[in-house]
Amino acid sequence: xxxxxxxxxxxxxxxxxxxxxxxxxxxxxxxxxxxxxxxxxxxxxxxxxxxxxxxxxxxxxxxxxxxxxxxxxxxxxxxxxxxxxxxxxxxxxxxxxxxxxxxxxxxxxxxxxxxxxxxxxxxxxxxxxxxxxxxxxxxxxxxxxxxxxxxxxxxxxxxxxxxxxxxxxxxxxxxxxxxxxxxxxxxxxxxxxxxxxxxxxxxxxxxxxxxxxxxxxxxxxxxxxxxxxxxxxxxxxxxxxxxxxxxxxxxxxxxxxxxxxxxxxxxxxxxxxxxxxxxxxxxxxxxxxxxxxxxxxxxxxxxxxxxxxxxxxxxxxxxxxxxxxxxxxxxxxxxxxxxxxxxxxxxxxxxxxxxxxxxxxxxxxxxxxxxxxxxxxxxxxxxxxxxxxxxxxxxxxxxxxxxxxxxxxxxxxxxxxxxxxxxxxxxxxxxxxxxxxxxxx
Amino acid sequence: xxxxxxxxxxxxxxxxxxxxxxxxxxxxxxxxxxxxxxxxxxxxxxxxxxxxxxxxxxxxxxxxxxxxxxxxxxxxxxxxxxxxxxxxxxxxxxxxxxxxxxxxxxxxxxxxxxxxxxxxxxxxxxxxxxxxxxxxxxxxxxxxxxxxxxxxxxxxxxxxxxxxxxxxxxxxxxxxxxxxxxxxxxxxxxxxxxxxxxxxxxxxxxxxxxxxxxxxxxxxxxxxxxxxxxxxxxxxxxxxxxxxxxxxxxxxxxxxxxxxxxxxxxxxxxxxxxxxxxxxxxxxxxxxxxxxxxxxxxxxxxxxxxxxxxxxxxxxxxxxxxxxxxxxxxxxxxxxxxxxxxxxxx
Numbered sequence: 022x023x024x025x026x027x028x029x030x031x032x033x034x035x036x037x038x039x040x041x042x043x044x045x046x047x048x049x050x051x052x053x054x055x056x057x058x059x060x061x062x063x064x065x066x067x068x069x070x071x072x073x074x075x076x077x078x079x080x081x082x083x084x085x086x087x088x089x090x091x092x093x094x095x096x097x098x099x100x101x102x103x104x105x106x107x108x109x110x111x112x113x114x115x116x117x118x119x120x121x122x123x124x125x126x127x128x129x130x131x132x133x134x135x136x137x138x139x140x141x142x143x144x145x146x147x148x149x150x151x152x153x154x155x156x157x158x159x160x161x162x163x164x165x166x167x168x169x170x171x172x173x174x175x176x177x178x179x180x181x182x183x184x185x186x187x188x189x190x191x192x193x194x195x196x197x198x199x200x201x202x203x204x205x206x207x208x209x210x211x212x213x214x215x216x217x218x219x220x221x222x223x224x225x226x227x228x229x230x231x232x233x234x235x236x237x238x239x240x241x242x243x244x245x246x247x248x249x250x251x252x253x254x255x256x257x258x259x260x261x262x263x264x265x266x267x268x269x270x271x272x273x274x275x276x277x278x279x280x281x282x283x284x285x286x287x288x289x290x291x292x293x294x295x296x297x298x299x300x301x302x303x304x305x306x307x308x309x310x311x312x313x314x315x316x317x318x319x320x321x322x323x324x325x326x327x328x329x330x331x332x333x334x335x336x337x338x339x340x341x342x343x344x345x346x347x348x349x350x351x352x353x354x355x356x357x358x359x360x361x362x363x364x365x366x367x368x369x370x371x372x373x374x375x376x377x378x379x380x381x382x383x384x385x386x387x388x389x390x391x392x393x394x395x396x397x398x399x400x401x402x403x404x405x406x407x408x409x410x411x412x413x414x415x416x417x418x419x420x421x422x423x424x425x426x427x428x429x430x431x432x433x434x435x436x437x438x439x440x441x442x443x444x445x446x447x448x449x450x451x452x453x454x455x456x457x458x459x460x461x462x
Numbered sequence: 463x464x465x466x467x468x469x470x471x472x473x474x475x476x477x478x479x480x481x482x483x484x485x486x487x488x489x490x491x492x493x494x495x496x497x498x499x500x501x502x503x504x505x506x507x508x509x510x511x512x513x514x515x516x517x518x519x520x521x522x523x524x525x526x527x528x529x530x531x532x533x534x535x536x537x538x539x540x541x542x543x544x545x546x547x548x549x550x551x552x553x554x555x556x557x558x559x560x561x562x563x564x565x566x567x568x569x570x571x572x573x574x575x576x577x578x579x580x581x582x583x584x585x586x587x588x589x590x591x592x593x594x595x596x597x598x599x600x601x602x603x604x605x606x607x608x609x610x611x612x613x614x615x616x617x618x619x620x621x622x623x624x625x626x627x628x629x630x631x632x633x634x635x636x637x638x639x640x641x642x643x644x645x646x647x648x649x650x651x652x653x654x655x656x657x658x659x660x661x662x663x664x665x666x667x668x669x670x671x672x673x674x675x676x677x678x679x680x681x682x683x684x685x686x687x688x689x690x691x692x693x694x695x696x697x698x699x700x701x702x703x704x705x706x707x708x709x710x711x712x713x714x715x716x717x718x719x720x721x722x723x724x725x726x727x728x729x730x731x732x733x734x735x736x737x738x739x740x741x742x743x744x745x746x747x748x749x750x751x752x753x754x755x756x757x758x759x760x761x762x763x764x765x766x767x768x769x770x771x772x773x774x775x776x777x778x779x780x781x782x783x784x785x786x787x788x789x790x791x792x793x794x795x796x797x798x799x800x801x802x803x804x805x806x807x808x
Contacts, residue, residue: 223662
């Protein structure tokens with residue numbers, strides 16, 4: 022494999038505590054050498070990327086995406102979803118199991134990772150916690166793990182039964198897997214299509230109460246407390262309410278292995294963004310109140326949140342061009358996450374760059390135990406994002422590499438433009454004008 | 463330390479909510495909220511003028527213009543009065559209902575709307591079971607759309623005809639409406655507020671003319687947050703106390719088709735909220751009794767009250783035709799939006 026040198030950039034590797042001008046040599050899919058500018062020893066003959074004025078960082082990792090394969094290739098394929106990931110600076114994505122059929126087997130888990138899928142970046146399948154995600158019978162976690170699954174979840178069909186959730190947490194802990202819960206007491210959200218509150222009342226829409234999320238998080242934390250000795254790891258997906266964040270905060274103080282992620286739309290938007298029935302502002306969990314949104318920002322800034330994850334959920338145009346109540350939940354997110362995070366968390370709310378990048382790479386890698394990812398120390402995977410932190414640009418949904426363009430961020434100003442995304446040493450994405458430097462796969 | 467407390471920090475300035483996602487056709491009537499006081503005055507004046515006009519003259523106003531009625535829900539009053547209104551102005555009407563059309567075969571609202579437009583419909587009157595559907599139809603067809611009731615959301619022409627009924631009794635001389643036209647007037651809306659588009663449209667409309675709207679009903683059908691919808695709205699759960707403050711009372715039907723698991727003890731409900739002759743005589747002997755229909759005699763009100771001297775229920779129905787003539791005429795005569803406004807949802 023060709024060697025690649027990234028020269029003259031500012032390397033920010035939060036996990037390694039590095040923030041300095043460095044040259045970096047990538048070889049055979051790994052980081053071979055990191056040195057002061059011009060001081061690489063083994064760079065002879067390597068192809069060179071000029072990163073002057075740019076930031077070089079560990080490739081971003083999104084631990085919550087829906088790639089829709091198998092079964093719904095008209096919304097997204099593993100190839101198109103990972104192309105969008107690469108364009109957004111992501112070098113690894115963890116794919117949710119709500120495919121058709123549900124990914125509850127080692128066969129599907131392996132199928133998703135097969136070279137024939139044409140993925141541009143690394144795909145880590147998350148397997149279903151229960152058979153068919155029906156919430157009744159546990160899958161064989163050891164077999165799923167050896168097939169490559171990095172966590173288990175029933176995602177959009179949360180595990181309601183206490184005993185099943187307890188068994189899931191215990192069984193996953195035995196093989197060292199994280200249990201991810203989409204926290205929603207679906208008994209409280211039947212027929213609802215947005216956050217419960219004055220806005221839903223005014224729009225004549227049934228609402229999902231915040232308690233449907235926080236109550237489930239509290240229940241799950243009780244179970245993790247019972248399983249404290251087993252070191253069960255609960256990860257709360259797309260946290261959206263102040264009460265759920267408070268529960269996670271308290272669990273952490275109590276020394277429990279409870280982590281959480283927040284999606285950009287939940288730290289930027291509120292239920293008011295539903296506007297007049299904009300189906301591209303419909304997702305689950307829904308956009309919440311301003312107080313909830315502010316709690317997400319505060320929790321990100323003060324470190325309770327472990328990862329920014331997009332919940333990238335592509336849907337075809339015709340599926341979203343329907344009555345609000347009939348539209349499916351979900352928005353795309355991979356190409357907007359970095360630009361929104363830099364624009365708002367860093368520029369507006371003054372979060373240090375290293376911390377923003379850590380939430381998008383080092384921390385999610387650690388959370389799911391992705392070895393050799395989320396850092397650029399020698400020997401790590403050559404997963405790199407190179408971006409121009411100063412570039413402002415306007416997000417145009419039509420330019421997406423995803424098969425779908427259901428985003429509420431169309432036309433938004435973004436900060437920080439990805440120039441190259443390198444996945445295990447190969448250039449998986451190069452921005453316009455930089456393709457010449459792209460390395461054929 | 464309190465785990466819910468957030469550390470003190472400088473104020474955050476999150477991204478603002480952008481304005482209206484697309485411009486409406488000026489002939490559309492989607493929400494009672496969209497109408498300015500000037501619009502309201504003009505519509506009411508036009509309703510009166512059209513009602514008084516020689517039917518033969520009136521029938522030339524929209525001769526052979528095409529009006530489509532697209533109904534996804536059952537309707538007697540609204541559908542018939544829209545149809546009579548359009549026909550009274552000379553327009554050709556066509557009715558598409560969900561039970562006898564390609565909607566049954568799975569055609570979407572967008573495609574049904576585009577089909578009607580291609581068939582020459584110049585305006586679409588939409589009744590739909592899903593809140594917000596008229597906005598979708600407007601965005602996709604770019605035609606003037608008249609909201610004839612969308613889910614639990616709004617029913618703006620009902621609010622207009624209610625306003626006309628109220629004004630006829632309380633301010634018969636009012637010509638130009640202002641923010642004070644209904645100052646001092648209190649309307650109680652009682653019953654199933656949660657599921658009522660009529661309640662929401664009246665809540666959006668009447669307080670802007672200075673009226674006070676009291677909402678009355680059990681918690682299951684009237685959540686506390688309803689009072690926060692806009693200024694001028696309050697909750698009074700004691701029906702008798704609400705009646706004592708009111709010059710008009712609007713009774714609502716319990717919408718069994720939208721209850722979705724809400725458990726109600728009907729005997730208890732009747733004891734607390736049924737409008738009976740005795741209740742009316744004791745607490746509001748001069749108040750107008752209104753109802754958007756359909757009425758369920760013996761449930762939200764007694765037959766005696768429905769047929770009694772304070773009832774203006776049938777007057778409301780009659781006002782519906784006049785109001786809808788004005789609104790249909792407005793839809794077909796409003797200047798089309800400028801070509802530069804491409805619209806489309808963001």
